[in-house]
Amino acid sequence: MKLLLIRIGEVALKGNNRRTFENALSRNMHRALHNLSVDIKKIYGRFFVYLYDEEHFYTAIERLQKIFGIVSISPVENVPLDPAKIQEKAVEVLLQSISTPFSFKVEARRANKNFPLTSPEINQEIGGYILNQIPASKVDVHNPDLILYIEIREEEAYIFHHFYPGAKGLPVGVSGKALMLLSGGIDSPVAGWMGMKRGLEVEALHFHSFPFTSERSREKVIDIAQSLTDYHPKITLHIAGFTEIQKAIHTTCPQSMGVTIMRRMMFRIADKLAKKRECRALISGESLGQVASQTLESISVISAVTELPIFRPLIGLDKQEIINNAIQIGTYNISIRPYEDCCTVFLPRHPAIRPDLEHTEKIENNLDISTLIENCLNSIETITLQTSY
Ligand code: ATP
Ligand code: MG
DSSP, X not given: OEEEEEEESOTTOOHHHHHHHHHHHHHHHHHHTXXXXXXXEEETTEEEEEEXXXXXXXXXXXXXXXXXXXXXXXXXXXXXXXXXXXXXXHHHHHHHHOOSOXXXXXXXXXXXXXXXXXXXXXXXXXXXXXXXHOTTEEEOSSSOSEEEEEEEOSXXXXXXXXXXXXXXXXXXXXXXXXXXXOOSSSHHHHHXXXXXXXXXXXXXXXXXXXXXXXXXXXXXXXXXXHHHTTTSSEEEEEEEEXXXXXXXXXXXXXXXXXXXXXXXXXXXHHHHHHHHTTOOOEEOOOOSSSSGGGSHHXXXXXXXXXXXXXXXTTTTOOHHHHHHHHHHHTOHHHHTSOOOOHHHHXXXXXOOSSOOHHHHHHHHTTSOHHHHHHHHHHTOEEEEEEOOO
């Protein structure tokens, strides 16, 4: 059996919020570990995972590291509240983890004030015992190779020295539901992931322009959504046909306004679909200043068509920071596959950088907007993606 201590975030949460947070986290952990032999228990504001099959240690750690709401994970040894047993276990743990001569320090925390030794006394006693038992060890309080943590709790003591970083954030599901506009690019999956990180449940909407965009570019988006299921176990992906709209824009609107109007159509449709799916916000991968459609003027003209708030989690990130995130999340290698996106197909050479709302609306009078939206909504194909385990 291996015991994992799960530290949870947002410690400022109180009362009901705290309970909602813990319940969602517990649900998400059960879901992620459902086919491993485990028990999950909440003890004094933290979780413990009892992993019965040690072979699954790294699998469990990897899955837990993708669950939002977890700050860090430590494999721990639990010991009865008996100083003799604690020091024996401390030596055992050290011998298992390090072989060459090493320096260490003991850092005890006594949450249980009934324990006979104070924290400094524990540090001294156990440190001394370790030095005696392991001749290759020495104490270094400033820059040790290893810090051995000893936590004295109500029912037992925990010994550990390693922290696997968690994904942090809030558990998926505690912040309501949003619809993300998912292209095949690098940015939008990162934006969706950031929404998930703040506890949003997320559905995805993708526009494709078959036959101008290929089956491959559709598959690419499905693969991106699939890879996000590591963080959000079930993703509903809506794929909408955008060809008719792009043709209509291309034939009736000045080329320079194509991108702005195309984005406005996308957001109108997203707004309608979101309401139907009980999503209360939209998420987009727009940043600021990256391309012509991402100036403040463009963003405000585009935002004017929706009633729901649009979250743009990437607004303050540089491209390289977004790329680093995409690599970490695991979407980057899919996003750079070279298939065309619907936006690139009809891309004008000189898009308007500072569109004006009145002017844009005037041009749009040439489009039968409600019919185009209706047809697009009717074309939607919905697929559900789930983790492969
Ligand atoms: P991305 O890498 O996410 O495509 P980008 O930097 O290429 O972003 P744009 O192409 O201007 O920026 O797209 C801005 C945002 O509009 C995207 O992040 C995405 O949220 C949405 N979007 C663009 N194309 C599509 C599409 N085909 N389907 C759904 N949403 C899209
Ligand atoms: Mg794009």
